[in-house]
Amino acid sequence: MIQFHVWNVKRLKFISLIIIISFFTAVLFYTQSTNSFPAFSTKEGPRAIFKGEKGIALTFNIGWGDEKAKPILTELKRLNVKSATFFLSGSWAESHPDLTKEIHELGYEIGILGYNYVNYAELEGQEIRNDLSKAIEVFNKLKIDNIKLVRAPTGDFNKEVINIAESLGYTVVHWSVNSHDWTNPGTEKIVANAKPASEGDILLFHASDSAKQTKEALPDIIQSLKAKGNFVTISELIANGEVRTKLVP
Incomplete structure (x- = not known):
C-alpha cells in the first residue's frame, strides 16, 4: 500500500x-x-519595421490625386516640420515629377509605395517584383537616389513581399499608429487617433486626394507630438536605436 x-x-x-x-x-x-529585434533580417527571415526607439516618424502615403499633396507640404513647412517620410507610388511620381522633386529637395525622405495601388498580399511573387521594379525605374529616371524603403500599397503584406523587397535591397516599413485620416472622420478624430503616439512610433497619414481633412488636423497633432520627441525620417529612426519588427505568416 x-x-x-x-x-x-x-x-x-x-x-x-x-x-x-x-x-x-x-x-x-x-x-x-x-x-523587438535590432535587425530587419532575423534567423526566422526578413521582417517589416513598425516601431523604433528614438524619435517620432511622420509618414505620408501618396497613391493618387492632384489636390492634397501640395497643401500638406506647405503646411509642414509652415509648422517647421523638417523631417518626414513620404511613400509615393511610382505612377503618382511619374505623373507629378515636379512635386516629387520638391518633396526630395525639401529634405523629406522618399520611400516606394509600389507602382500601382494594388494589394501585394493577393499577387504572385513575380507580379510583386514587376510592380516594384517598375516603380524603382521611375525614381531612377527622376534621379532620386538612395531610396531604401518600401511600404505595401494597401498596407497588406506577407513574408513573400518582405523577401522580394529585401532581395531588391529594400526594407518594408509598416506603422504603429494609424490616423485613419483617409476615412475623413473629422479633424478632431484624426487628432485623437494620432495623439497617443510617443517616442519610437511611426505614424500613418495620407496626402492623396482621399484624405480631405489631414491638413487641417496637422497643427494640433504637431503641437502635441513636439513635446514627446523629435520628428525624424524612417532612416533616422532606424539609425537611432533598435527597431521593432512585425511577424508575418
Whole structure:
C-alpha cells in the first residue's frame, strides 16, 4: 500500500513538471513573437519595421490625386516640420515629377509605395517584383537616389513581399499608429487617433486626394507630438536605436 502511494506521488510530480514546462514553453514562444529585434533580417527571415526607439516618424502615403499633396507640404513647412517620410507610388511620381522633386529637395525622405495601388498580399511573387521594379525605374529616371524603403500599397503584406523587397535591397516599413485620416472622420478624430503616439512610433497619414481633412488636423497633432520627441525620417529612426519588427505568416 505504501509502495502504491509513493508511485502515485511520483506520478503526480511528473505530471506537474510536464504542465509547468509546457506553460513556460508557451510563454517563451509568445514572448519571442512580440519581442523587438535590432535587425530587419532575423534567423526566422526578413521582417517589416513598425516601431523604433528614438524619435517620432511622420509618414505620408501618396497613391493618387492632384489636390492634397501640395497643401500638406506647405503646411509642414509652415509648422517647421523638417523631417518626414513620404511613400509615393511610382505612377503618382511619374505623373507629378515636379512635386516629387520638391518633396526630395525639401529634405523629406522618399520611400516606394509600389507602382500601382494594388494589394501585394493577393499577387504572385513575380507580379510583386514587376510592380516594384517598375516603380524603382521611375525614381531612377527622376534621379532620386538612395531610396531604401518600401511600404505595401494597401498596407497588406506577407513574408513573400518582405523577401522580394529585401532581395531588391529594400526594407518594408509598416506603422504603429494609424490616423485613419483617409476615412475623413473629422479633424478632431484624426487628432485623437494620432495623439497617443510617443517616442519610437511611426505614424500613418495620407496626402492623396482621399484624405480631405489631414491638413487641417496637422497643427494640433504637431503641437502635441513636439513635446514627446523629435520628428525624424524612417532612416533616422532606424539609425537611432533598435527597431521593432512585425511577424508575418
